[in-house]
Amino acid sequence: MTSEIAPTIWYPEPELVFHPERTSERDIHPLRGLKRFGPHSRGLVQSPIRVATLAPKGESERLFAFMRELSQSVRPVERTDYLPDWPGFNTVFDMRVTAATKKCRVELDGSFESEMAQSAMPHVLLAEQLVRAIQPLEAFRSDFDVLFIYLPQRWERGFYGAGDDFDLHDHLKAYTAARGMPIQIVREDKALAYRCRASVMWRVGLALYAKAGGVPWQLADVDPETAYIGISYAVRSNGADKPRFVTCCSQVFDAEGAGLEFIAYDTADVQVQRDNPFLSQAEMFRVITRSMTLYRHRHGGRSPRRVMVHKSTEFKDAEVLGCFEALPLCEAVDLIQVVEDVGWRGARWERDQANSGGKAAAFPIKRGSLIGLGEREALLWMHGAVETLGPKTYFQGQRGTPRPIRLVRHAGHGTWDDSARAALALSKMNWNNDGLYDPLPVTMSYAKVLARVLKRMTNLGSTPYQFRFFM
Known part of the structure; x- marks a missing residue:
């Protein structure tokens, strides 16, 4: 066993596009792009x-x-x-x-x-x-x-x-x-x-x-046949002497990152462990099937070639089986747990000709840095220094030591490239924020908002909700 970790991989800052046809109208800076080109x-x-x-x-x-x-x-x-x-x-x-x-x-x-x-x-x-x-x-x-x-x-x-x-x-x-x-x-x-x-x-x-229904920007350079799904839950009591039940929510983002609608419904077919709900195979089949119906409705009946599912808790065996049962025609299914609270930290070290051991860099670790922890786990720095935004290195917030998120793959194979690029790109799709990016992909950051609000809604309809009402 060795104490060495894998080499660092760096992914560049994802670009945004501001016109549905003129794809040259793009920028990594959302606000600068809006000023230059106008909204999508x-x-x-x-x-x-x-x-x-x-x-x-x-x-x-x-x-x-x-x-x-x-x-x-x-x-x-x-x-x-x-x-x-x-x-x-x-x-x-x-x-x-x-x-x-x-x-x-x-x-x-x-x-x-x-x-x-x-x-x-x-x-x-x-x-x-x-x-x-x-x-x-x-x-x-x-x-x-x-x-x-x-x-x-x-x-x-x-x-x-x-x-x-x-x-x-x-x-x-x-x-x-x-x-x-x-x-x-x-x-x-x-x-x-x-x-x-x-x-x-x-x-x-x-x-x-x-x-008001507008789309400020969309993602550029992403796989047009991939669907991204974020699953979240809100656990609440149905009365002092009654068992808790779960509001299950699923947001579907297309290749451009536009997740304008989502589904939500209450279910009792769950296991709650330490306040974390886990769906049965039948319930996971239900939520993924409804999510795919939402995707096909927005894409002229076409199904995605690949589906990437994010949630903050692990995927139990029953949930994995439910996902694959609902996606029999997909060529690739990636089930990714996104862990926000991790103990890892990263410091940036530069080579120095005068000092063979190198020296601490003036800026933190780069946003987009990834370190693999094995075949199933990796650390991805969503927060960090960005050197391509302007003439000077930009560090959002200007303070602290950036900590990564941990990506845990419960299904899927291959390198971490697609998962990392998707997470970085989706971190730029929050239209309720003026920052360069969020610390989480929008599949997870929206999930937090929805969980807070949905548990206060007494009646959930069967039709999809538009996210703009929850922003």
């Missing part, structure tokens, strides 16, 4: 984007001012090595943002605020008031595209529940998503008070465009 779905989203508003009584003007700010240009005062100037929503996306008609402007009477200040459960009271205010807007759903909800800082006591699993953000998402209503929460202490207005405008502008 330019001209396919109805202009203007109509915004409904919900605010405390007498404070709607703060939301209108925020919308006007979206159309103004501003320079960044942070992350200047990454953030481009914000030239205005009209310039970036070639469309306007406007307030919806007066019947889509709701103001919340503040008479409940004194009661909330004295209540032992202010989050319950605030949630009820907001839901009650949103309900009338359902009658005018065809008159607006996105709802802006303004939350002033003085309501902070109601944002989270003391002692229970409550988050106002997720509660509102669960309610509105079930009704096909995309929302953008605008907090006074974050969206309105944050000092770097360019950062706020990029984040909100991207989210607004995607929530």
